Amino acid sequence: MKIYNTxxxxxxxxxxxxxxxIRMYVCGPxxxxxxxxxxxxxxxxxxxxxRFMEFSGYEVIYxxxxxxxxxxxxxxxxxxxxxxxxxxxKYIKEAIIDMESIGVKMPTFTPKATEEIDGMIELIQSLIxxxxxxxxxxxxxxxDVSSFKEYGKLSHKNLDELIxxxxxxxxxxxxxxxxxxxxxxxxxxxxxxxxxSSPFCEGRPGWHxxxxxxxxxxxxxxxDIHAGGEDLIFPHHENEIAQYESNTGKTxxxxxxxxxxxxxxxxxxSKSLGxxxxxxxxxxxxxxxxxxxFMLSTHYRSPxxxxxxxxxxxxxxxxxxxxxxxxVCTCVERLLEILNFxxxxxxxxxxxxxxxxxxxxxxxxxxxxxxxxxxxxxKSLKGFRMQFVDKLNDDLNTxxxxxxxxxxxxxxxxxxxxxxxxxxxxxxxxxxxxxxxLIFNKVMGINVINKKEDLDSEIEDLINARSEAKxxxxxxxxxxxxxxxxxxxxxxxxxxxxxKWKRV
Ligand SMILES: [Zn+2]
Numbered sequence: 001m002k003i004y005n006t007x008x009x010x011x012x013x014x015x016x017x018x019x020x021x022i023r024m025y026v027c028g029p030x031x032x033x034x035x036x037x038x039x040x041x042x043x044x045x046x047x048x049x050x051r052f053m054e055f056s057g058y059e060v061i062y063x064x065x066x067x068x069x070x071x072x073x074x075x076x077x078x079x080x081x082x083x084x085x086x087x088x089x090k091y092i093k094e095a096i097i098d099m100e101s102i103g104v105k106m107p108t109f110t111p112k113a114t115e116e117i118d119g120m121i122e123l124i125q126s127l128i129x130x131x132x133x134x135x136x137x138x139x140x141x142x143x144d145v146s147s148f149k150e151y152g153k154l155s156h157k158n159l160d161e162l163i164x165x166x167x168x169x170x171x172x173x174x175x176x177x178x179x180x181x182x183x184x185x186x187x188x189x190x191x192x193x194x195x196x197s198s199p200f201c202e203g204r205p206g207w208h209x210x211x212x213x214x215x216x217x218x219x220x221x222x223x224d225i226h227a228g229g230e231d232l233i234f235p236h237h238e239n240e241i242a243q244y245e246s247n248t249g250k251t252x253x254x255x256x257x258x259x260x261x262x263x264x265x266x267x268x269x270s271k272s273l274g275x276x277x278x279x280x281x282x283x284x285x286x287x288x289x290x291x292x293x294f295m296l297s298t299h300y301r302s303p304x305x306x307x308x309x310x311x312x313x314x315x316x317x318x319x320x321x322x323x324x325x326x327x328v329c330t331c332v333e334r335l336l337e338i339l340n341f342x343x344x345x346x347x348x349x350x351x352x353x354x355x356x357x358x359x360x361x362x363x364x365x366x367x368x369x370x371x372x373x374x375x376x377x378x379k380s381l382k383g384f385r386m387q388f389v390d391k392l393n394d395d396l397n398t399x400x401x402x403x404x405x406x407x408x409x410x411x412x413x414x415x416x417x418x419x420x421x422x423x424x425x426x427x428x429x430x431x432x433x434x435x436x437x438l439i440f441n442k443v444m445g446i447n448v449i450n451k452k453e454d455l456d457s458e459i460e461d462l463i464n465a466r467s468e469a470k471x472x473x474x475x476x477x478x479x480x481x482x483x484x485x486x487x488x489x490x491x492x493x494x495x496x497x498x499x500k501w502k503r504v
Pocket of ligand 1: 027
């Protein structure tokens with residue numbers, strides 16, 4: 001596996017600290033509202049990284065936090081006249097619902113900042129003792145960036161340049177800061193704010209302190225990989241490094257991965273521009289699998305644009321992801337049908353091993369086929385399987401990995417047609433194609449084992465309207481609806497068990 005490391009600005013071979021194990025931390029959302037599609041990009045991208053590494057045989061400790069104390073949460077609580085902890089609890093619950101709906105596996109641990117305050121106080125005290133932090137008159141504790149020589153190594157800037165990028169934090173005691181870039185480790189509580197007692201003052205920790213306490217605690221020491229959105233490189237991740245490394249003398253994380261921004265209609269997404277889209281909103285129109293496919297169609301380090309029609313209803317990018325998604329689903333459905341297989345349970349690890357082993361054993365034997373068309377197909381399929389894995393091994397190039405999968409679908413569709421028209425049969429070939437697509441399903445977390453609930457509500461309404469028309473003996477209308485459905489690529493059959501449908 002090669003990973004582009006923000007720390008060195010190079011693609012590097014991935015070597016874990018401990019053999020076959022990965023300790024990974026991804027900065028999670030601040031929970032003051034429903035998660036937006038910008039939050040979803042690192043969630044999906046690094047979830048695929050985790051799935052792929054697990055598929056490749058690693059044990060992955062995947063930690064992602066919820067920031068449950070922050071100015072935004074406090075503001076929201078004041079607006080709604082409730083406790084900040086109620087706001088946080090509510091939106092953690094909602095975030096988990098959304099993460100599930102976009103196929104994100106739950107992290108191994110999801111620590112919350114407010115449950116780790118003791119550890120943060122301990123770290124801050126230790127930094128003061130070691131001369132890396134200092135307290136000013138009002139109780140604010142600052143990290144002294146001049147005490148950490150490597151400050152700026154992640155963002156590749158020197159201290160003067162960093163002055164421009166720093167986010168000014170509204171705290172008292174600012175005039176007593178030693179250096180412009182010194183950042184807050186602990187701040188005194190204002191009237192009515194949540195607070196914790198500490199040796200410094202009654203208050204709460206600064207945002208940058210939480211991750212460098214939770215990450216090593218839950219990952220078990222220094223990290224292999226620390227990841228997040230590129231907006232976190234500075235100051236958040238730079239400040240995490242400064243605290244952890246000056247406190248322990250050890251490297252915080254060997255590899256730093258950052259995903260690029262998601263833009264809406266080629267503009268930055270922000271609440272003030274009014275173009276803020278929640279995951280919930282998108283999922284109500286397109287399912288989580290389609291959304292994932294869209295997200296993964298672009299390499300994670302490239303900016304991703306998402307546009308919406310002027311009427312606000314359709315997204316051209318998601319429409320095209322939807323068409324591709326349906327094409328893969330139909331292909332898998334037909335392969336299951338031809339082989340007379342039930343859809344396997346991909347959550348069962350045994351099933352997963354079986355899929356992989358069987359496809360490899362088919363591969364080992366395919367030279368026995370003398371039919372040139374079949375042996376050529378096997379060869380191409382094997383090539384695309386290897387391309388799929390190679391591309392993911394190359395700094396998680398999901399865009400090119402997906403292209404390999406579409407080639408597999410093209411080959412499969414050709415043989416499905418041959419089966420339908422000429423009664424072509426070759427179980428091994430169909431099995432191999434099916435298994436490759438199921439491996440894709442597992443690694444990308446895109447469910448292509450078609451389910452009825454994936455039907456568009458529009459199509460569902462048409463099927464219901466047709467049943468209604470038939471019940472009312474309005475056969476003309478029923479036939480018209482059947483025709484409309486056919487134009488949408490849906491064939492319906494009336495069976496004793498009710499209406500069945502399939503895509504063509
Ligand atoms: Zn963080």
